[in-house]
Each structure stands twice: as C-alpha cells, then as structure tokens.
Amino acid sequence: MREELKGVFGAVQKGDLPPSFDHLFNGIWNASEERFHVQESYILDFKETNPEGFSEGYGAGFVRLALGFHNSFGGLIIVGVKDRILTVSGIEQPFDVESFNRVLTDFAAISIECVAKTYRVTIGAVEKQIAAVLVPRRKSASPVKLRKDLAKYKAGTLWVRDRHEVLVAETRHLPMLFSQRMSLPSDGEEEARFPVHRSFPPSPATLKEFISRGDLLTSLWGWFVSGENPRLYLHGPGGSGKSTLAFEFARLLAEHGHGVRATTGERLDYVIFISGKETELNPLSGTEQVFAMRQFANAHEQFVQIIYHSGLLGLDEQTSADEKRVKVGLDELFSHFSGLIVIDDIDALSRRGLETGEEVLFLKAVLAKQRTRILYTLRHPPQHALTSSLKVPGLDYASEFHEFVDACCKQFGVPSPPAEVSHQIADRTHSLPLLVETVVGLRRFCSNYNEALSLFDEKGGDDARRYLYQREYDRLDKHGKSRPILSALYLLEQRKPTVKAVLR
Incomplete structure (x- = not known):
C-alpha cells in the first residue's frame, strides 16, 4: 500500500468518512501548493463538478464509476477538483447522495449505501467546498451489472476499476472480481504464501490464444465462488469449445486461487483436470484421431485419477488401488481439502452404458466437511440435472x-x-x-x-x-x-x- 493512500484506503475499508479534512486527506494533500499530489488510482477518482442528475450524460458516468469501484476495491470520488492539475475548483451545493443511491438501485438492482460528506478547505484567502463520496467495496456478493440501459451504456455491462480507469470487465479481470479484494493488486504476495496445488494435462486447445467467452466464464466463476450446487455441467455440440472453456477456467482458478474465498470462507487448496475423451478432431488436418491423453475408461479409473492427481495416491499405487483404497482416498480428499475437480467428456462413459461415478462424487461433495466443486463437460443436456447445467453454444x-x-x-x-x-x-x-x-x-x-x-x-x-x-x-x-x-x-x-x- 502506498503510504499516502492509507487514509483513503482505511476509510474505504471501514465504509465511513472521518469528520475532518486532515484525517482523510492528510496523505494526499499538499498544503504549501494548495493542491492534491496523487494521481487517480484503483481507489481514488477526481471530478470537477457535481452532476445535475445521474441518468444521462455526465451524471451517468458517476454511476459507471461507482459500479466499477463497488465491483473492485471500493473507492473515493472527490468532487470539486480539476482531475488533471489536481487543484480545487470547489462546488456550490452538497453532493446529492440520496438520489445517487436511488439511481444505483434502479439501474443495477443493488442496495449499496454510498456515503457523502462536504469538507471545507482554504485556498488563498477563499474557503471552498469539496465533496467526498465513498463507494463501499462489494464483499461476497456476485459482481454487479447494469440491469437496464443507462444513457449510452447497455444493460448487462459489467465494469471494473483497473488502475485509474473504469473498463468493461474482460477475462483477465475475473480472478480479481471473484477474489476477496482485501488488498490492492500491487500490495499482496499471497500467491507465494499460499500456493494452490494443480494437476493438468496439456491444454486441449490448438490455438495458443484463448478467445474470451466472457459471459460463460463469468457464470463459472460465480458458480464456483457463490453457487450452492456442488456440481455443474457444461454441455454443447461437439466442437463448441467446452473442454477449452473448462480448461481455461481451471487454469485461471489455479493461478489466481490464492485470492479466492467461497462465501463460506474456505480457501482453495487444489484444482485438477482429468479427461475421458476418446477421440478428437485435428483442425490442422481436418481428420478425426484417437485422443492420446485419455485418463480413464470407467468410474473406478476416474476415481483413481482424481486421488492420484490430488497427491493422495502414489504413481506406483494406481494399478493396484482397489475399491477400499479408492474410498479412503476420496474420503480424505473431500474431508480435508477444498478444490475444483474438472471431469472432461463424462459422456464417453454414459453413451456406452457404463457407470459414470457422478452420484458417488455428488454425495461426497454434498456431505463433505470441505467445499469441493465438480465441473463436467458433455454434449447433451443432463436430463437429471438441467438446473445445474450451462450451455456452450457456437461463437457469438x-x-x-x-x-x-x-x-x-x-x-x-x-x-x-x-x-x-x-x-x-x-x-x-x-x-x-x-x-x-x-x-x-x-x-x-x-x-x-x-x-x-x-x-x-x-x-x-x-x-x-x-x-x-x-x-x-x-x-x-x-x-x-x-x-x-x-x-x-x-x-x-x-x-x-x-x-x-x-x-x-
């Protein structure tokens, strides 16, 4: 944390504004030059004048900024300051925070209580007023989107505060949006202190660059962090990108999982990805070929792979592990560790009439002492769990x-x-x-x-x-x-x- 921002950050974390100008702005105000001396950041933004309203034009930008702050780390809007030279221009009237909060509720269907306070500062021989508007940090609730059109902004837009900008959220922002966001990106070294165990095969994608399936990835993050159902099915026609999407989600979660907490508080311990895929289409030649990295052909082999890739079974034990050893391993994993298990192409078993192991894992996840989530990919909608499925269509x-x-x-x-x-x-x-x-x-x-x-x-x-x-x-x-x-x-x-x- 930059030293000069500690007062602002403390107020945002507390969700309240101190009574005095000095208490809040001491670290960012240069009294001799009579100006602020820090640029806009993740938690700080300057505006020159009060808006006349919040449903169009300049005022709609305040709503956009507040939602970006709220989704990210919270923030402070200082009104009455020229944002390029950081001198005080002052305001005539207090900021209408009640109308502001009402518009946020109307257009984003949330009830957040932004707090505003007017402060006086002497510039030369003239006393001027500025307003500080505190936008609270979203806690464990899902990120907030616009629910209906607002001026030029379209319904469904998800904003994030990225350094000094408010941006439409991209794939790279999702790990932050679904983390605890207790410290700014430049502050933490949690990843080094709390590594996440991971075990993946090579990516199933032949393209080096992953093209965002933004809404689908957002839904996956929301399910994992705050969803109640312990399993989810990604279904769609062959070639729709189910495996690639599941792999990318698992990769992002493993890389950024040090900052992720479930709504119940569990830390992420592991992420594993296993596949039962039998064949694949080689897009370079246009031909179908045997999938060389298939890891299981029945439910028992699937359970063995889960235990092995979680680190609870040795390499030399894979072929000799019987049902009793598998049960002990699964019980230990679900009882003591929180994680994500991705099982790719589960219908490779079901279409041959084989036991898939779905119910065994579902019951263990439901009864587990720790929080485990299971993500399946398959082609057809799971008739037994339609409400726990997500369709992967062709590209928009x-x-x-x-x-x-x-x-x-x-x-x-x-x-x-x-x-x-x-x-x-x-x-x-x-x-x-x-x-x-x-x-x-x-x-x-x-x-x-x-x-x-x-x-x-x-x-x-x-x-x-x-x-x-x-x-x-x-x-x-x-x-x-x-x-x-x-x-x-x-x-x-x-x-x-x-x-x-x-x-x-």
Missing part, C-alpha cells in the same frame, strides 16, 4: 466470432476472410470454434476462402461431421426407425439433383 457472431477468426489467421499465417465470406464460414460451421478453426486451417492449402470452404465440404467436412454428429447418431434407438429415416434423408439430400430430374 457480433462479439466473439471475428476475434476468434483473427486469432486463427494469425496462428496459421493466412489472410483474414472478406466480410461476405465471414458470413459463409459462420453459416457453414454453425460458428463452432473447432470447425471455424478447421476452415481457416484449410486456407493454407487454397488460393482463397471459397476453395477452403469447398474443400471443407468435400473432404475435411466428412471427418468433422463424423466427429460432431456420430455420437448423436449412436444415441438413437437401434431397434426403432429413427436411424433408417435419418439415413434415408441423408441419401435423399445427396441425390437431390437426380430426384429433382425424376420429378420433372
């Missing part, structure tokens, strides 16, 4: 698709597609990340994107479609008529020109 065309395509082009060293072709790629791939990546990858061998799309349809698309839809076909009743009907429709589509000629 407006906010995610183009950024993802740009990242693919950069990695593969190919030009970006023109606008009219981008729509075709999105349509032909249903904006599924893995298929988009495959099309862009095929561009390396083609002179343009139209050729790449043709090649995708004629060659690369076969394996891609098999990877995406074979599981869905396998789920159909073997003894019913659904499989023959689907096959007939496919053949009809393939022979459409011939059928049309016959009909003529």
Whole structure:
C-alpha cells in the first residue's frame, strides 16, 4: 500500500468518512501548493463538478464509476477538483447522495449505501467546498451489472476499476472480481504464501490464444465462488469449445486461487483436470484421431485419477488401488481439502452404458466437511440435472466470432476472410470454434476462402461431421426407425439433383 493512500484506503475499508479534512486527506494533500499530489488510482477518482442528475450524460458516468469501484476495491470520488492539475475548483451545493443511491438501485438492482460528506478547505484567502463520496467495496456478493440501459451504456455491462480507469470487465479481470479484494493488486504476495496445488494435462486447445467467452466464464466463476450446487455441467455440440472453456477456467482458478474465498470462507487448496475423451478432431488436418491423453475408461479409473492427481495416491499405487483404497482416498480428499475437480467428456462413459461415478462424487461433495466443486463437460443436456447445467453454444457472431477468426489467421499465417465470406464460414460451421478453426486451417492449402470452404465440404467436412454428429447418431434407438429415416434423408439430400430430374 502506498503510504499516502492509507487514509483513503482505511476509510474505504471501514465504509465511513472521518469528520475532518486532515484525517482523510492528510496523505494526499499538499498544503504549501494548495493542491492534491496523487494521481487517480484503483481507489481514488477526481471530478470537477457535481452532476445535475445521474441518468444521462455526465451524471451517468458517476454511476459507471461507482459500479466499477463497488465491483473492485471500493473507492473515493472527490468532487470539486480539476482531475488533471489536481487543484480545487470547489462546488456550490452538497453532493446529492440520496438520489445517487436511488439511481444505483434502479439501474443495477443493488442496495449499496454510498456515503457523502462536504469538507471545507482554504485556498488563498477563499474557503471552498469539496465533496467526498465513498463507494463501499462489494464483499461476497456476485459482481454487479447494469440491469437496464443507462444513457449510452447497455444493460448487462459489467465494469471494473483497473488502475485509474473504469473498463468493461474482460477475462483477465475475473480472478480479481471473484477474489476477496482485501488488498490492492500491487500490495499482496499471497500467491507465494499460499500456493494452490494443480494437476493438468496439456491444454486441449490448438490455438495458443484463448478467445474470451466472457459471459460463460463469468457464470463459472460465480458458480464456483457463490453457487450452492456442488456440481455443474457444461454441455454443447461437439466442437463448441467446452473442454477449452473448462480448461481455461481451471487454469485461471489455479493461478489466481490464492485470492479466492467461497462465501463460506474456505480457501482453495487444489484444482485438477482429468479427461475421458476418446477421440478428437485435428483442425490442422481436418481428420478425426484417437485422443492420446485419455485418463480413464470407467468410474473406478476416474476415481483413481482424481486421488492420484490430488497427491493422495502414489504413481506406483494406481494399478493396484482397489475399491477400499479408492474410498479412503476420496474420503480424505473431500474431508480435508477444498478444490475444483474438472471431469472432461463424462459422456464417453454414459453413451456406452457404463457407470459414470457422478452420484458417488455428488454425495461426497454434498456431505463433505470441505467445499469441493465438480465441473463436467458433455454434449447433451443432463436430463437429471438441467438446473445445474450451462450451455456452450457456437461463437457469438457480433462479439466473439471475428476475434476468434483473427486469432486463427494469425496462428496459421493466412489472410483474414472478406466480410461476405465471414458470413459463409459462420453459416457453414454453425460458428463452432473447432470447425471455424478447421476452415481457416484449410486456407493454407487454397488460393482463397471459397476453395477452403469447398474443400471443407468435400473432404475435411466428412471427418468433422463424423466427429460432431456420430455420437448423436449412436444415441438413437437401434431397434426403432429413427436411424433408417435419418439415413434415408441423408441419401435423399445427396441425390437431390437426380430426384429433382425424376420429378420433372
């Protein structure tokens, strides 16, 4: 903590303003120069004048600033100061904090009590007034978003205070937003003191850069920190990015978990990621291949991998661990440690009619003395737990698709597609990340994107479609008529020109 900010930080942490100017501003006020001498920071912002209202223009910016402060570390708005030269301009009227709090409630559906106080300071021979508006720090509640449009700001916007700026929250901000936020980013060394045990395979993503699935990641953080259900299912079609999303969440949690506390106070001890995936689509070649890093093929092997990667089972014990040893290991893990277990592609077991181990882990998590959360990925919505599931759709065309395509082009060293072709790629791939990546990858061998799309349809698309839809076909009743009907429709589509000629 910078020495000069301790008075401000103490007031923010306490949630109240001291009675005297000196008590609050002693560290940041230069009496000889009659000006403030610190720049805006994570917890400090200067405004020159009072707004006339808070629902539009300049006043709406106060709401934006307050929500950014509240989501982050709390903060102090000093009104009546020129923010570039930090001299006192003064205000005529006290800050209308009651109206301010009412607008915050109306537009963000929260009840936070900002506190305002007017202070007097002598500049030369003239006494001037400034207002200090204290925005309290959000505690264990979820980050606050706009619930309806406010001036130029859209409903659903999540703001964060980042140094001297208020920014729309990005993936990099989520660990901070869901941490305890008891110290400023430059102050703490908690990571060195409280490391989080982690065990991951290599990332399932072939792209080096993770393209934010912001709302989905925010939902995962909210579930882990404050959600009541001990398990959550990420479901979506093959190629939608479920595994990559789960891996990125686990990675971020492991790297920043030293600052994370559940609403009940538990510290994070471990994060592990295991996979039952059988096959994968190689976007570089457009072909389906065996997944080389598969870790379990049945429930017993899954439990053994959980205990082993948590550090409670030795390498040489994996093959010999019986049911009794597994039970002891799981009981010890759930009784003494708090963490996240990610189980990728659990339907690799269920579609073969095998026991998945879901209920065993669910009961242990519910009855555990410590707080453990379990995240599954699978293709189909879990009918037994629909309220505990989160759909992973294709990329949003407006906010995610183009950024993802740009990242693919950069990695593969190919030009970006023109606008009219981008729509075709999105349509032909249903904006599924893995298929988009495959099309862009095929561009390396083609002179343009139209050729790449043709090649995708004629060659690369076969394996891609098999990877995406074979599981869905396998789920159909073997003894019913659904499989023959689907096959007939496919053949009809393939022979459409011939059928049309016959009909003529």
